[in-house]
Amino acid sequence: MKILMINVVCGVKSTGRICTDLAMQLEKQGHEVKIAYGRDNIPSQYQRFAVRIGSNMDVKMHGLKARLFDGMGMGSKAATEKFIDWVKEYDPDVIHLHNIHGYYINVPVLFDYLKTSGKKVIWTLHDCWSFTGHCTYFNYENCNRWQTGCGGCPQKGVYPVLWGTDHSAENFKLKRSLFTSLSDLTIVTPSVWLENLVKASYMGQYPVQTIHNGIDTSVFKPVKSDVHERLGLVGKKIILGVAAVWDRRKGLDDFLQLSKLIDDSYAIVLVGLKKKQIEKLPEKIIGIRRTDSVAELVELYSAAYVFVNPTYEDNYPTTNLEAIACGTPVITYNTGGSPESANLFGVTLKDKNAGAILEALSSVDSISKSDANLSNEKTIKEYLTLYKEML
Template sequence: MINSVCGIRSTGRICTDLAQALEAQGHTVKIAYGREQVPEQYQKYAVRIGTDLDVWIAGAEARLLDNAGFSNRKATEKFIEWVKEYDPDVIHLHNLHGYYINVEVLFKYLKTCDKKIIWTLHDCWAFTGHSAYCDAINCTRWESGCDNYSQKGYYPKSYVDQSKRNWRRKKDLFNNVPDMTIVTPSHWLEGLVKESFLKDYPVDVIHNGIDTTKFYPLKNDFREFYHLEDKYILLGVATSWDKMKGLEDFVKLSDLLDNSYKIVLVGLTDKQIKKLPKKILGIKRTNSVKELAYIYSAADLFLNLTYSDTYPTVNLESVKCGTSVLTYDTGGSTETVEEFGGYVVPQGDLKGVVEKIKEVKKESPEKQENDMRPTNIDKIDYHTAVKNYLKVYGVDSHHTESVPNAKPPILSGGVRRS
């Protein structure tokens, strides 16, 4: 697998969940990643592409040249040599943006490697000229070509606009890869792919899943610890917070609610926490699943005020911990509500959010529990996603023998085996 991170954040945890399930069936798995730290329990899978310096240089080039995805040539070439030695049966791509890999070098190899290729899209970056979040402003210029880009201030940030050039380069590179299947986590993103220059590839929808053995209602002292015993807790969780994830909307929402409510946001930086109004409790990012389960369980209602999302696992985690979800009608976020219950409000309608919160607060716990449709909870488990991926891989889900592979060598100058 290839992804920007390994074992952390939503995409990194999807990779390691999948890796653990595959390994349990006897398969050999490695996860090539580009940045940040890998939790100890996942080190056995991890193979790093490049270095921190490579990421920093690529990020600077992206700002100055608007060339995200087209730096890191030497690190990627060394990584491709490692892949040839490892000789996998399947190459599973995830997030290729993140300033760590050169997609030109990668796809030239993919077109000639005679391997089965799976590409899971977690956002829109693959078929746009720049943005991962074109849906946030309902931009559809990617259908025929990108130009006059209006989201230069958002990831991947750039001071110039080369979206037209990038769109053409991606279209040329990403097409005509033999035996490649695209996977999307939602029907919403599937629809966008079928309108893009990737439309000739087969597309399968495999919803994201979570480890249901780790997320479940837990009695805890979260309320007592933060002196919130008499508060109605509204929870938001994200791996990183910005305007796109709804941070500004949460701040505005705090002014619209009285003191009987308390907004709790998880995943903030120290700088962001210092700027929060008193009505919001800010908690730093945690990679502890148990800590997250405690917080989900303590909340009264989970709010997902995102402006861009494909099929958020935070919604699933909250529902599994017994807390209902209220989301904007954004991307694939509404599909989780359609499947597992909850509430949907038009994007940006904070007055509607307040009205729905008050309505839910008045409902009995029994009605909220029924609205979550617990009979469908089993579909949340990531093992369901694993079984579906095995079908895409062309692997028998009952296979238990190891697939022989060459041992990965230790490479200097950018790729290391962990």
């Protein structure tokens, strides 16, 4: 079977690692896989899968169009047309979409091809962008405009950032027209939470099922390390946070507040911060720049006393799974699909504030771990079953 995945990144960040984890397992079973991607560097071990769409300049120009004209998915036209020519030559049996936002692919060109290609199409949704006029999540603003056609978007200042005029109502109509034009589409969500939202949207006309993400448990497992010594935290309990981007929606402000409440037996370590953010951190927080080193992440997860994920917007965060696989319990908010993974070995907080996190820290030692299978092998089997059913 020949499978083509399309995602904004390949082998890095959560969705990129999900794609390459799938590709590695599928390859072992004799299938041919390519991952078309738009941006960021590719780790050497995944180069054989990677097919670049466009160039860095295409991404920059597309990003500018999105910022000025609310045109996410409307740039990269020539790059996408060239890519579609390659797809026709490659002739995959299944086209598996992941994140198609991110300033790298022209959505109308892509869907004009898909609806006439006769290909089986799967779309794994990693957020809500496919059924809104602009945003990827609407929880933080408690916005329900996606149910009535969008317009007057309250989230112009967050990804995808908009400097110009709001076109979310027009975008909503265009996306609805494009994304409901396929005769053969199956939607997959990594969480039951997102599955229910999809069913309530215009995408609900298609079959949708949840396949929870898995991780490579041969890599993410408890290991010994010198993290405490290296960070000068010998004798302290590490409260770990990991994110690709840190802002108030990911709970950065709550970590800053938590640092004022914890005693000297604890220390907070945040991974994924920008240099300027690190320079402003209070004494009880150690900041680490974003890393694509899985080995470094495994050491940090394993050394942590607890993994805290105070996210206000999320789907089914793999960071929860990675921490659990490394033997570290999770504290998270009741946000999106985060509880669906955290509850395997952790605590879900109804109240979203630093005080609630502090209170939960006292019960970490009594958290029991389920025997749930976190391995991506289970995820692969479910996708393979889906591929075969479609064919």
